[in-house]
Amino acid sequence: MKAFVTGGTGFVGANLVRLLLQQGHSVRALVRPSSALDNLQGLDLELVNGNLTDPNLVRSLVGCDALFHVAAHYSLWQRDQSVLYRSNVIGTRNILAAAKQAGIGRTVYTSSVAAIGVDPSGQPASELYQSPVEKLVGAYKQSKYWAEQEAIKTANAGQDIVIVNPSTPIGAWDIKPTPTGEMILRFLQRRMPAYVETGLNFIHVEDVAWGHLLAWEKGISGERYILGNQNLSLKQFLDSLSQLTGLPAPVRSLPAWIPLSVAWIDEKVLTRFGKAPSIPIDGVRMAQHPMYYDATKAIRDLGLPQTPIPTALKDAVNWFVSKGYAKTG
Template sequence: MTIKAFVTGGTGFIGANLVRFLLEEGYQVCALVRPQSCLDNLKNLDMEIVKSDLNDPNLSNKMKGCQVLFHVAAHYSLYQSDKDQLYQSNVLGTRSILTAAKQAGIERIVYTSSVAAIGVGNPGEIVNETHQSPVEKLVGHYKKSKYWAEQEAYKAVKKGQDIVIVNPSTPVGPWDIKPTPTGEIILRFLRRQMPAYVNTGLNLIDVRDVARGHLLALEKGKTGERYILGNHNLTFKALLDELSNLTGLNSPQQTLPLWLPLSIAWMEEYLLAPLGKKPLIPIDGVRMSKQPMYYDASKAINELGLSPSPIKKALQDAINWFIDYGYIK
């Protein structure tokens, strides 16, 4: 019997890659999309689209006939002005979709959390799923909202639902339509708009490996467990140097003292945003860069069979996708 999967967030970066992977693996896919969503990432795919939202009181009826749920949808923003929407979409939306899934008889759920919910260790420390920063120490409302959304998943597990949690690190690759903050970094580099950089670090993974990790979690993950979907820890400078190697463009050599972007971000968000100017640098984004965000994905590799591909290929494919889809003028 062909398994039918209900996917939220299918128009987004991870979701679009997940939908494609599920279709390649022979799954039927039903994707929940908001009525106002851009559907370019799902164009010409053999799938069913349901136009609604996470807080639709009739959502369970729209999930009938599906056996599994991939709850990928989330609001991602580091701006102060989006605080309320973050909690509405990420926390209450997760509570709503899990309730609807129970009513619809969904057999198994993979919930897409984030390493943001885990937090970071001491400066330079590589952490795994056993680590948990106190919620009050998580930087910004996005990270806090993902933490509280994860708690909704744990509550549902205790009430009998079969849920596996995956925590992607920083995905890169094709179909980054919005684009994500990491995609913005690549774009700014390609547009030669990055004269300097901040000393920090992150964990990168090919977005297609993240998609594959979701299916592995469905097939092999333990109920109530979380799995970091990550690959390569590297400094921000190393990322820029790799982009330089792939493109032939010069990598910035000057570092920025943290107070400078922090001051600019504060002025943009608190002085200019109320006057109608869209801020370009979020305060929380700068604050996050104070400390490298390094993660250990051994659990997903050993228990799920995740086999991350070279990050160089993911970066090259991201570059090619942005160029092919007209992001570089």
């Protein structure tokens, strides 16, 4: 296969590119002129400059067999609503149309569990659950919902598109880093004196990459597959980090009103005086409900790997330390 990959410079994309190359496929990656290419250094692939709104996207895609549309703009800041819609929704619409014109055989679209939402019953949500869009917290989650609707609509019109919904990946090449990577770094740097009562579904990022390839091989067009593994409370996650590194885990939990108040002051007040905000309101609002998911469908139908989360944490810590982000001693 010759694969066209968007978002290859990012966390999931860089792991997917490596997997595709390891499995003998060739890769053409779309990169913005302003993108840092550190995650792709030394790899044998073709780079094309551009972005998701370019009128020449069709020309860039011609000659490829598959499209892996991984790219997305991620931000929890309320000020970024228009950017999120333009990048995630309009960008997805554009590249899916270009893929059709270019004769791409199959597309794997990277959505997110953010587009599914949280089941109010407290049970882990499966692909069958869908939160009303107005109940999704924040512009990012809503943009991923509307972008997924573009993929579903296009698949219903006859284009071959499989949707994957990763949960919370952990591992190497988290260059930015992601919010979860930032949490690991804060732990390693002894900057986490307390935690909030919440939970997430975690998965090794290499398993997420495999989920994309398996979706291309085995997935059914128009269906979505949650790429997840283990549901853990944030306290359990931090305790695992403590066992791995020998560093103490925080023992105090914060009531929700404290980080919410700090975030509101940070984002709504201090930004008016030129201070860059550090805690997004929507991020705190999301954390008020555990975000648990059920990946049974992807495990059963695709053969999604389930690497133990301690292994994923070890790989993430080792990568951050090797790249100079933090020390373990």
